[in-house]
Amino acid sequence: MSNFKHSFWRYCVDPDAFSGVSRVRDFVKILKKQSNTPEAAKPYHDLGRFSHYDEDDMPAILAPRYFGAGGEALCEAWLETFGAIRNVSGYQSQDTGYISKEDTGYDGFGRTLYSKNYKYKVSGLCKPCRPNDPVYLQIKTALNPMKEFSTNDGSRIMNFYGNANGLAKLDGKSSTARFILVTTGKGLHHKLNQNTQGEIEVINFKDLSKSADGNDIFWTLVHKRLGIPVPVFKVEPDPEFVIAQEELADDTVDTEEI
Numbered sequence: 001m002s003n004f005k006h007s008f009w010r011y012c013v014d015p016d017a018f019s020g021v022s023r024v025r026d027f028v029k030i031l032k033k034q035s036n037t038p039e040a041a042k043p044y045h046d047l048g049r050f051s052h053y054d055e056d057d058m059p060a061i062l063a064p065r066y067f068g069a070g071g072e073a074l075c076e077a078w079l080e081t082f083g084a085i086r087n088v089s090g091y092q093s094q095d096t097g098y099i100s101k102e103d104t105g106y107d108g109f110g111r112t113l114y115s116k117n118y119k120y121k122v123s124g125l126c127k128p129c130r131p132n133d134p135v136y137l138q139i140k141t142a143l144n145p146m147k148e149f150s151t152n153d154g155s156r157i158m159n160f161y162g163n164a165n166g167l168a169k170l171d172g173k174s175s176t177a178r179f180i181l182v183t184t185g186k187g188l189h190h191k192l193n194q195n196t197q198g199e200i201e202v203i204n205f206k207d208l209s210k211s212a213d214g215n216d217i218f219w220t221l222v223h224k225r226l227g228i229p230v231p232v233f234k235v236e237p238d239p240e241f242v243i244a245q246e247e248l249a250d251d252t253v254d255t256e257e258i
Helices: 024-035 064-086 157-170 190-195 205-212 216-226 239-250
Strands: 088-093 108-112 116-119 126-129 134-140 178-183 200-203
Touching: 024 064, 024 205, 064 088, 064 108, 064 134, 064 178, 064 200, 064 205, 064 216, 088 134, 134 157, 157 178, 157 190, 200 205, 205 216
Parallel strands: 134 178, 178 200
Antiparallel strands: 088 108, 108 134, 116 126
């Protein structure tokens, strides 16, 4: 494993608990259970930082930073496996555990893979993005798959948007940079979407689950990152193969000598 992968893969307090998991929903469920143990509060010093987390569903979590980190690691694996679906390549997490950074900006960085025009949902203007243009990503782990983030709910989406925009300007890429929220929730409240000019793309729980659930390539990667045995996935034969086998079974040859 590269030293530059998300810190959660090393700090997970009970990797074996995720053994055999093959759905995003189940991963979050186990992550929540772990995040309510005293052991989970230690890796990210959660008990001393609890007051920094005022999102709607975080009071239900003893170690909210651990919970968030687990979601970031899962989404890191998703972006590495399926990022091309959303025109993102070369994703790199900010929290690798080797450099201590406050959660005040973006959670990860990538590059646009291919040229595409992105139309703002609010203003109607087009943003032509080219290969290698910057992509700033924020990851939010939510307990509720229908969770919508709003301007003043403590999720600091506006802070992410402002910080990433500033960095894009410094890089001379303010007109072609992209901003993506990846979440196990639903996405942005319409007011927050309006306040950010419709520029924030969303990859939500439905998107994550649609591609990841039951995908052996993705979950093999997750298990390897956690250092636990890779599950044996049942591979269903394609319909054409089944039909061909049935035809062969019916086409018996009489080998009896005449």
